[in-house]
Amino acid sequence: MIRKIFFLCIVSLAAYGQNDSLFLAEHLAMGNPNSAAANKNAPGNYLMVKRQFVHSYNRFLGIPNWVAWHTDSTWLGEIKRNNKFRPDSTLPEKWYHVHEGSYRLTGFDRGHMCPSADRTNTPTDNSATFLMTNMIPQAPNNNQGPWAALEIYCRELVKQGKELYIYCGGFGSQGFIDSGRVQIPETTWKTILVLDAGDHDLLRITPSTRTIAVVMPNNNVLIAKNSDWRMFRVSIDSVEALTGYDFFGKLPRKVQSAIESVVDTQ
Numbered sequence: 082m083i084r085k086i087f088f089l090c091i092v093s094l095a096a097y098g099q100n101d102s103l104f105l106a107e108h109l110a111m112g113n114p115n116s117a118a119a120n121k122n123a124p125g126n127y128l129m130v131k132r133q134f135v136h137s138y139n140r141f142l143g144i145p146n147w148v149a150w151h152t153d154s155t156w157l158g159e160i161k162r163n164n165k166f167r168p169d170s171t172l173p174e175k176w177y178h179v180h181e182g183s184y185r186l187t188g189f190d191r192g193h194m195c196p197s198a199d200r201t202n203t204p205t206d207n208s209a210t211f212l213m214t215n216m217i218p219q220a221p222n223n224n225q226g227p228w229a230a231l232e233i234y235c236r237e238l239v240k241q242g243k244e245l246y247i248y249c250g251g252f253g254s255q256g257f258i259d260s261g262r263v264q265i266p267e268t269t270w271k272t273i274l275v276l277d278a279g280d281h282d283l284l285r286i287t288p289s290t291r292t293i294a295v296v297m298p299n300n301n302v303l304i305a306k307n308s309d310w311r312m313f314r315v316s317i318d319s320v321e322a323l324t325g326y327d328f329f330g331k332l333p334r335k336v337q338s339a340i341e342s343v344v345d346t347q
């Protein structure tokens with residue numbers, strides 16, 4: 082058993098490198114929702130590891146399946162928005178690289194999954210959020226409305242002494258942009274786990290730990306910019322049923338059942 086664990090450690094270091102292991106340990110501490118792997122032969126579920134966030138990229142859809150990140154006060158500072166939207170050079174070389182112009186004149190925003198404002202500690206960390214593999218086409222009323230309001234609410238929680246584990250992405254299709262290369266999701270979803278800031282996070286999560294989940298229409302007709310984000314709250318279980326992913330899968334099943342079946346009311 083010990084030998085097996087040792088072997089697995091060697092394999093994961095070899096596959097990802099030592100830094101990548103640290104980033105996986107931070108952003109995917111709560112689990113990998115669909116067993117994404119850094120395997121070019123599985124281009125629909127390609128694991129990408131960055132210091133700033135970890136994501137599963139979908140080459141067929143030109144967007145991430147999900148982006149996962151941890152935010153605590155160490156990630157928040159005074160750095161201004163970098164605004165340099167650009168292709169992600171860490172994609173396999175031969176794959177199409179969605180670029181800064183891919184969303185032009187489509188009516189959809191280049192919608193950050195890991196928000197720029199969650200990475201304001203250093204210029205490098207902020208800049209990484211502008212890589213196009215962190216974007217999905219987002220309807221302006223969604224992105225600039227309740228989606229943004231929830232992002233702001235999350236940072237307020239961090240400023241109040243919390244730390245968060247977040248997954249988000251888009252689901253479904255309402256067509257493509259960039260000549261069929263980038264899918265426009267029908268909805269956007271997000272699942273959030275809220276903890277008091279501290280250490281040994283996995284061990285501190287109980288059946289009463291707060292979670293927040295939302296599903297929002299990604300269509301200006303179906304969502305108003307001034308809608309309250311709280312209207313879109315659902316259980317994590319319902320986001321798992323929608324997407325087929327398992328969020329917070331590293332937690333004991335009993336804990337997951339408890340924290341994933343409730344709809345936040347705070």
Ligand code: MN
Pocket residue numbers: 192193224225228229
């Ligand atoms: Mn946004």
Ligand code: MN
Pocket residue numbers: 321327328329330337341
């Ligand atoms: Mn789960």
